[in-house]
Amino acid sequence: MNGSTKFRAVSQFLQGSDETTAEDVSSRYNRGMRDARQILDQTYLEMRWRCLSLAADFDRIERATGGADVIANDPRLANLREAMKMIGDQSVSRAEFLQMILSDK
Amino acid sequence: MKFIDPHIHCVSRTTDDYQYMARCGVVAVSEPAFWAGYDRSTASSFGDYFRHLLDVEPLRAAKYGIDHYAWLCINAKEAENVELAREVIKLIPPLLDHPRVLGVGEIGLNKNTANEIKIFEEQVEMAAKYDQMILIHTPHLQDKHKGTRIITDILKNDKRIKPHRVLIDHCEEHTIRIARENGFWSGLTVYPVTKVTPQRGCDILEQFGTDMICVNSASDWGESGPSNLTDTYLEFRRRGNSEEAATDVFYNNPCRFFGQSPKWKLKPIGMATG
Numbered sequence: 001m002n003g004s005t006k007f008r009a010v011s012q013f014l015q016g017s018d019e020t021t022a023e024d025v026s027s028r029y030n031r032g033m034r035d036a037r038q039i040l041d042q043t044y045l046e047m048r049w050r051c052l053s054l055a056a057d058f059d060r061i062e063r064a065t066g067g068a069d070v071i072a073n074d075p076r077l078a079n080l081r082e083a084m085k086m087i088g089d090q091s092v093s094r095a096e097f098l099q100m101i102l103s104d105k
Numbered sequence: 106m107k108f109i110d111p112h113i114h115c116v117s118r119t120t121d122d123y124q125y126m127a128r129c130g131v132v133a134v135s136e137p138a139f140w141a142g143y144d145r146s147t148a149s150s151f152g153d154y155f156r157h158l159l160d161v162e163p164l165r166a167a168k169y170g171i172d173h174y175a176w177l178c179i180n181a182k183e184a185e186n187v188e189l190a191r192e193v194i195k196l197i198p199p200l201l202d203h204p205r206v207l208g209v210g211e212i213g214l215n216k217n218t219a220n221e222i223k224i225f226e227e228q229v230e231m232a233a234k235y236d237q238m239i240l241i242h243t244p245h246l247q248d249k250h251k252g253t254r255i256i257t258d259i260l261k262n263d264k265r266i267k268p269h270r271v272l273i274d275h276c277e278e279h280t281i282r283i284a285r286e287n288g289f290w291s292g293l294t295v296y297p298v299t300k301v302t303p304q305r306g307c308d309i310l311e312q313f314g315t316d317m318i319c320v321n322s323a324s325d326w327g328e329s330g331p332s333n334l335t336d337t338y339l340e341f342r343r344r345g346n347s348e349e350a351a352t353d354v355f356y357n358n359p360c361r362f363f364g365q366s367p368k369w370k371l372k373p374i375g376m377a378t379g
């Protein structure tokens with residue numbers, strides 16, 4: 001599509017509003033590299049539900065028979081607690097640091 | 106195993122989904138009127154949409170052996186346009202006797218605005234006047250808790266509304282008590298990105314029991330699908346729950362709620378295990 005081509009989107013056609021240029025459409029569909037805000041906008045809901053899933057995982061373990069003991073003492077859950085703290089505190093390379101928390105020492 | 110998906114937007118789904126549901130044992134669905142992903146410009150658009158829900162989709166579903174029912178309303182998002190919403194509401198009463206209409210829904214709130222609340226109240230009034238069951242849409246994400254409170258307060262304050270004839274849908278961990286403690290049916294929507302996952306859905310069933318809870322996929326034009334319902338069944342069974350308990354959740358409970366309408370023909374099967 002030529003960048004100078006003029007056309008109207010269907011909603012604009014129906015409303016009798018101004019033409020859109022191909023550049024407008026290009027900027028909508030071919031964004032190129034995303035900035036931080038765009039990445040967060042596109043990823044937030046998935047981050048949110050993964051966080052909820054992890055909370056529910058802990059709850060489910062705690063509700064089960066022997067749950068209090070496992071929650072308090074299992075070293076794998078201790079690793080995950082450390083990981084969650086690290087995710088909040090660390091400034092870069094969170095995934096790398098997390099892998100090391102979860103690796104044999 | 107037979108399933109009912111009590112909330113699915115078939116108009117947004119492909120024939121592949123119907124084939125999937127048929128293969129999995131889905132024998133009936135109910136489809137509330139909802140936001141199509143864009144705001145419609147005229148009431149006549151809704152008239153056509155209602156015709157699609159009542160005359161077209163049941164025939165499409167029947168090709169796969171699936172019994173299709175619907176609910177009518179103007180959804181909460183488009184209710185923001187009060188003038189349009191009132192025109193749409195006028196279309197609904199003559200359609201309520203249609204054999205495929207189970208009631209008024211999915212009404213509720215989206216962003217908890219004054220306009221949404223106004224139109225919600227007007228649709229509750231319509232449901233009460235015509236003695237209809239109600240299917241409630243609760244808001245998404247950060248608006249859900251406050252919106253669920255507003256909705257249930259409005260419903261409780263109208264003494265004509267019988268809670269057992271209302272299903273509060275899209276409940277999650279922080280809202281299901283509001284529905285249950287006030288005597289309403291509740292719905293769990295397995296829609297992992299914005300609602301619950303199969304695992305969290307089963308957690309809620311285990312914590313609150315299976316009485317007066319329906320599980321649905323609310324499959325629509327977003328990242329959703331009818332397999333979320335059957336995946337939840339598999340998770341439920343994987344945890345050691347019996348086939349009878351699963352039948353109660355995934356088949357009998359929708360029959361019990363919808364069966365309050367004489368138009369709904371399917372009956373609960375097997376023995377309930379509670």
